[in-house]
Amino acid sequence: DADVTQTPRNRITKTGKRIMLECSQTKGHDRMYWYRQDPGLGLRLIYYSFDVKDINKGEISDGYSVSRQAQAKFSLSLESAIPNQTALYFCATSDGTQAEAFFGQGTRLTVV
Amino acid sequence: AQSVTQPDIHITVSEGASLELRCNYSYGATPYLFWYVQSPGQGLQLLLKYFSGDTLVQGIKGFEAEFKRSQSSFNLRKPSVHWSDAAEYFCAVGDEYGNKLVFGAGTILRVKS
Numbered sequence: 338d339a340d341v342t343q344t345p346r347n348r349i350t351k352t353g354k355r356i357m358l359e360c361s362q363t364k365g366h367d368r369m370y371w372y373r374q375d376p377g378l379g380l381r382l383i384y385y386s387f388d389v390k391d392i393n394k395g396e397i398s399d400g401y402s403v404s405r406q407a408q409a410k411f412s413l414s415l416e417s418a419i420p421n422q423t424a425l426y427f428c429a430t431s432d433g434t435q436a437e438a439f440f441g442q443g444t445r446l447t448v449v
Numbered sequence: 450a451q452s453v454t455q456p457d458i459h460i461t462v463s464e465g466a467s468l469e470l471r472c473n474y475s476y477g478a479t480p481y482l483f484w485y486v487q488s489p490g491q492g493l494q495l496l497l498k499y500f501s502g503d504t505l506v507q508g509i510k511g512f513e514a515e516f517k518r519s520q521s522s523f524n525l526r527k528p529s530v531h532w533s534d535a536a537e538y539f540c541a542v543g544d545e546y547g548n549k550l551v552f553g554a555g556t557i558l559r560v561k562s
C-alpha cells in the first residue's frame with residue numbers, strides 16, 4: 338500500500354458543486370500539504386498543516402478549504418467548484434526534520 | 450519571496466548522451482534545495498536534496514546536482530541518459546525547515562533512441 342493515499346484518483350464535477358479530495362498517510366508525519374499542479378506552472382501550495390490543530394494558507398488558498406481530521410488525514414474541499422480549478426492535486430507529508438516531502442499519486446480534477 | 454526558475458520547458462537528448470537541467474533560485478538565507486521527478490501518471494519522487502556541506506550531491510538513479518551560491522543555481526546532471534529517464538523534472542526550494550516547497554515550472558525531458 339502507498340504511504341500517502343489520495344482519493345479519488347480522478348473526478349469530473351460540474352461548476353458550482355462542492356467536492357472533497359481526501360488524503361491519508363501511514364508515514365506517521367505531523368506535517369501535511371496540499372499542492373495544485375498546472376502545466377507550465379509547476380506545483381503551488383494551497384494549504385498546509387503542521388499538526389492537527391494547525392491550519393495555514395498557502396500561496397493560492399482562495400476558493401479552497403481544508404480539514405485536518407486526524408494526524409493521518411487531511412482533506413481539501415472546493416466549496417463551489419469553477420472550471421479554472423481544473424488541475425492535478427497532490428497531497429504531501431513531511432516530518433519537519435529531514436525535510437523530504439512524500440507525495441501521493443495525485444487527484445486529477447476536471448470541473449465542467 | 451522564494452522563487453525557482455527552470456529556464457527550459459522541454460529538453461530532448463539522445464539515449465546515452467549527458468544531461469544537464471538548469472535551476473535558478475531566489476532565497477534570502479541558506480536554501481534547502483530539491484530535485485523531484487514525475488513520471489507520467491505518477492506522483493513526485495525525490496531525486497536528491499541539498500541543505501549544507503558538500504556542494505556536489507549525489508542522488509538516486511545516477512543523478513547528481515551542484516549547488517553554486519554565487520550563481521544561485523542548483524543544476525541537475527546525469528552522465529548518460531536512459532530511455533526510462535523520460536519524465537518531468539522539478540526543482541524546488543524549501544523554507545528554513547525545508548518545508549512549504551516552492552517549485553519551478555518543470556522541465557520535460559524527452560529521450561530519443
